[in-house]
Amino acid sequence: MTPPARVQAAIELLDGIILAARDNGPAADTLIAAYFKARRYAGSKDRRAVRDLVYAAIRRSGELPESGRAAMLGLASENAELAALFDGSPHGPLPWDGREPVASAAAVPSWLTPLIAAPLDKDEQAALLARAPLDLRVNRLKTGREEVLAQLPEGVPASLSPDGVRLPEGSPIEQSPLWREGLVEVQDEGSQLIARLCEAQPGQTVIDLCAGAGGKTLALAADMQASGRLIASDTIRSRLARLEPRAERAGASFIETLLLDQGHEAERLEPLAGMADCVLVDAPCSGTGTWRRNPEARWRLNPVRLERLVAEQARIMDSGAGLVKQGGTMVYAVCSLLDREGRDQVDAFFRRNPGWAADLPRDMPGRRWGAGILLSPAHDRTDGFFFARMKKSC
Template identity: 40%
Template sequence: MTPAGRLAAAIDLLAALDAQPRRPADAIANDFFRSRRYIGGGDRRAIADRAWGVVRQRMRLDWWLAQVQCRPSPRMLAAAELLLAEGLEVAAVLRAFPGGQYAPEPLNVLEERLLRALAAYRAEAEGVAGLVHPGMPEEVRLNLPDWVIPGFRARFGSRLAEEAAAMEQPAPLDLRANLLKTSREAAAAALAAEGLETEPTRWSPWGLRLPSRKPVTATAAFTEGLVEVQDEGSQLIALLTDARPGLRVVDLCAGAGGKTLALAASMKNKGRITACDVSAPRLEGAVRRLRRAGVDNAERHLFTPGDRWARRRAGQFDRVLVDAPCTGTGTWRRNPDARIRTGSNDLRELTVKQGEILDTAGELVRPGGRLVYATCSLLPEEDEDQIAAFLGRHPDYAVLPLAEAWQAAGLSGAPPAEGPYLVTSPARHGTDGFFAAILQRRS
């Protein structure tokens, strides 16, 4: 495809994203490219990169366009990104819209007038650095929705700007070697033989890291179940669950089974793990992944309204993992659309749901067993506050400090966080933002 053709496709993808504001962007993009199979792999990555570049900077681009009373249409967002983020002159931006087959239509009179006004506004300002303008409100300057700033400031303090900047960057691609079929070293060699050079992750003994997104799912190492895509922070949560061979384990919010796979490998296919979820399609996806990975000690349970499964199994499990539904603020590097499609109402609804799930999970754990509560959020309301409330309702539980849980899981070196809980973040650890609390039920 020509550069103009890629730009036209990126604008179409941005329009598709705007048309479905509550649907995850990666699902929309998958459908977009699936219906355009004529687009090759290199063009697909270029189109996605341009669209995600706009999505990552959407708050700032919207602010800039508002200064010249411009509606943020996909075409003007793309043009503004070329002008402000890539530093093109107005004439070069106009040439990027040449018209004709497979190219974006030329900017019309109004669009060109707005583009020139935007360039003039930038030229008149002092202290402009890329997309950051000194007149921006704090939330736009940090590229963070206003509703997360109190929680992020409580979490990061003086490091807030550093962490906010890290959340804007594309994430590396982390893989987990499936120890049911291979070793980390052998998995790395298999990937290298297919042209993908990796390096070991810092904390997880299972992890391999690629510096950027690559077509891993097309490799033999992936299709044969030697590796799975999983962020290092997520791997650490599975490791800290300490699911040993022979135990009875529940992954209560299993989704598509990412942590179920890791737990099953940790158990060496011995014992029993139950993957639970409220979504049948997600559990079906987990079944396919479990089969590919060679897992045969897992079963699944689909929660339905009025379900009595948990009540009938109270006190029967050695380990219960709650990978709770959350705002996903720790994954904004991978899911940049979430920062503009998630709001304070979602946070209020999710914190109620998290408390309910924790109470259910607490009843499943046998005396002496462990409950691990995890989120991919960095907001205290979803993390420490939930644990404090749970302990107030369940005095038979106590926090197992991170350092003790780290040592008990056989992990080497010091854990990546101080204090009683696991907290990882993009700037400090190079992982997604995760929280985990390990709770012990008294015997």
């Protein structure tokens, strides 16, 4: 592919990604993979160059662009070499006359700006779009961090998590025996801290209420030394199905899975009422804290969806609270930097549930924010998270 043809390919892909964002369609990665599957003539360098252009345009455009061309022109308006490729050559984009709509540059969509947690100034908001490193969690059921670091020359110890190892972005860890043999799992350092906040112990009953594919469940299994009762529940069967092979690889086959019926979870959870030493509620959320990994998520979020998420979070928290025994804890976490989903959500929980109190350890990394902790890429070099631990006193 010629350089102009790569730009045109990026524009076509962006058109599809913008349409999918409007209609809640496939993710950008899925669309990119399908695009190149139908275009076998594109070599690896072409695919990489086009992908880089697509994601550069997505990262630059806070608001949903009018079109893929507008998004790419926005990028070209800041790059003379890229602008020169709008030359009308065969398979390339039509020339740019300077009068067409150009996507505006912003880190945060304008409607979301007032909702971002106050400690995040403009510089911190911009860091939400930087490329993320690759973090690993060492599986203590099988090995230790020093043994893993000895096999990863480019790896460095994570600064906040005692089980964390950081690698350069794009490292092919899934081709490594370390991953295939279950010695490490890919997990952001902030996510590792959330699992550690549960302080799960051998012999306890621990419930991961929104387990997904089980990343935090596996971390809890290591803390429990594969002893006790660890239950991973979710409402999406395909997510839970991915946990079983991961657990087997990690040496954590003691994990139980529980498929829930969304909106009717109480029926399946009733036998567990008042039994858990700890319940982890890693709630569905806007994902604003993961924009550096998934920048197109900014285009998919809207006020109506946010309202639904906030209501769902509150409902799940109240459901999880009923599973905790007296003296037990519940950890609430969202990969979000919006106060509606974080600080305000926990404050509202305390108002609805007077028998609970904040229970954060004093030495927890991150910034105290309300009754919880705020992590951000600029301040903590992790994905963005809000999390809190609450103790049931009666």
